[in-house]
Amino acid sequence: MLDIAEELSRWCAQGRDFAVATVVAVSGSAPRRPGAALAVDADGTAIGSVSGGCVEGAVYELCQQALETGESARERFGYSDEDTFAVGLTCGGVIDILVTPVRARGAGRDTLGTALATAARGEAAAVARIVEGPAGLLGNALFVRPDGTYEGTLGGHPELDRTAAGEAVALLDAGRTGTVEIGADGSRCGQPLVLLVESSVPPPRMIVFGAIDFAAALVRAGKFLGHRVTVCDARPVFATAARFPEADEIVVDWPHRYLDAQQAEGLLDTRTVLCVLTHDAKFDVPLLVRALKLPVAYVGAMGSRRTHLDRLDRLRAAGTTELELARLHSPIGLDLGARTPEETALSIAAEIIASRRGGTGAPLTGAHTPIHHDGAGPMAGRIDSVA
Structure with a gap:
């Protein structure tokens, strides 16, 4: 989501209702990484991308549905060669998408607005959201600054926000976007929650x-x-x-x-x-x-x-x-x-x-190496920004 912070910050300032679909998990070969986002406002205007075109139409409809219902939802898209009309990734990978409505008077709107404005100014910011857990907490967000202070709440146990902020600071310090698993009570045990932490750092x-x-x-x-x-x-x-x-x-x-x-x-x-x-x-x-x-x-x-x-x-x-x-x-x-x-x-x-x-510089034609490397080089994990 922070990869389209400038546009979304403008939407927040204009008081628009919108829904944002974010890639929260990827397996196999996929065109976009966790944190990539597509947003749709109440007028049907769309910005961003979650797949480079493969499933954009279906995700667009999910965003419109979230705006109507006011409920967050998680959807998985994979590859299917059995159904001609199936929506999926032609690259053979699997992506999980979290769709969250962001209404002008909705809970958490101010938190996301502050985070988006901070990232749009080129300042360091992290957003932690629950992407796997109780339905009532899905999509709840926490805006975390580099010094560990935070705004908003993930809901649930009081210690959850404190623990999530600590995890977010670690990823923000590395300039990385990724998922972390913590207990619903903020501990390392108990009923687990999965958080997506998106980091936005100044340009390298x-x-x-x-x-x-x-x-x-x-x-x-x-x-x-x-x-x-x-x-x-x-x-x-x-x-x-x-x-x-x-x-x-x-x-x-x-x-x-x-x-x-x-x-x-x-x-x-x-x-x-x-x-x-x-x-x-x-x-x-x-x-x-x-x-x-x-x-x-x-x-x-x-x-x-x-x-x-x-x-x-x-x-x-x-x-x-x-x-x-x-x-x-x-x-x-x-x-x-x-x-x-x-x-x-x-x-x-x-x-x-x-x-x-971590690329080799060799032609991909005839090669048997992965097309998308997962940060195997000496600079790995240092400029993910944003995705």
């Missing part, structure tokens, strides 16, 4: 060092992938808004000095992507010495194979360990045969995705 950062023509294309690719993109270069004649109109921030500073300042201010995290495009030793080496020690998601450096070998020698001489060097993606990007800045940016973006998701 991409910092592009080197204001060259390839950087302009990479800025566009980074924005397309949902990153907040900064361009940093020590040369003011190149680092200008006119050359990088789509960048969120342009910084004129020595790259290593800027990185030190960002680290000191706590503005780098395990989702941050660093792309070094300067291929100039006086910039690259002091920057990479620092970057490879940081717990960021990805560090890549542009340059020919000869430049790469020379860079490795310089980094070793500067005290960089072999373990740290193993984290360096250089030459940067996957082998796509890229030539133009746009093709090169695509190659870099593909490597970032593969590193994040």
Whole structure:
């Protein structure tokens, strides 16, 4: 649901009645993950998606039904090749959908409105909802902040909200959306409830060092992938808004000095992507010495194979360990045969995705590996946001 927070927050502010259908469980191959949502208002306007088109029509009708009855419902969609008219997933997977009405004067409306507005502003927020348990509690929601404070109630035992908030903070801290099982009384035993915790965190950062023509294309690719993109270069004649109109921030500073300042201010995290495009030793080496020690998601450096070998020698001489060097993606990007800045940016973006998701970069044609990876890579679980 938080993946469409901006639109839903607007609906709340306008006083609209709507129903939201959320993917709460997935098995096998499925196009969307838990947290993906489709919402329908009283006028029939729809936003979002739960399956990429396979079951959208049926889920749309469930939302309309929930608006009429005012009751939450859970529905399962799978694959059926026996009934020509059956609604299901062509990919062979199974998804469970929770449909919840959100009426202007309904219980929990203010809680969801606050959570949606917080996520829409780009601030960290988590929503915990009961997706499996007593019918009277189904869909009840709790809005949880990073500091553990919360609004709303899941109903039932007084300790349930406190325990659920603790679980939500743990998932929010990791930037993950997922399900947790706890007792109805807030303990680890007793009658179980299943909660879906949706996490919304600020966009991950991409910092592009080197204001060259390839950087302009990479800025566009980074924005397309949902990153907040900064361009940093020590040369003011190149680092200008006119050359990088789509960048969120342009910084004129020595790259290593800027990185030190960002680290000191706590503005780098395990989702941050660093792309070094300067291929100039006086910039690259002091920057990479620092970057490879940081717990960021990805560090890549542009340059020919000869430049790469020379860079490795310089980094070793500067005290960089072999373990740290193993984290360096250089030459940067996957082998796509890229030539133009746009093709090169695509190659870099593909490597970032593969590193994040645990992909191999090999063609899917003829392969026997899963199409959708469940976070097997070194960046796994760090940018799920939202789903």
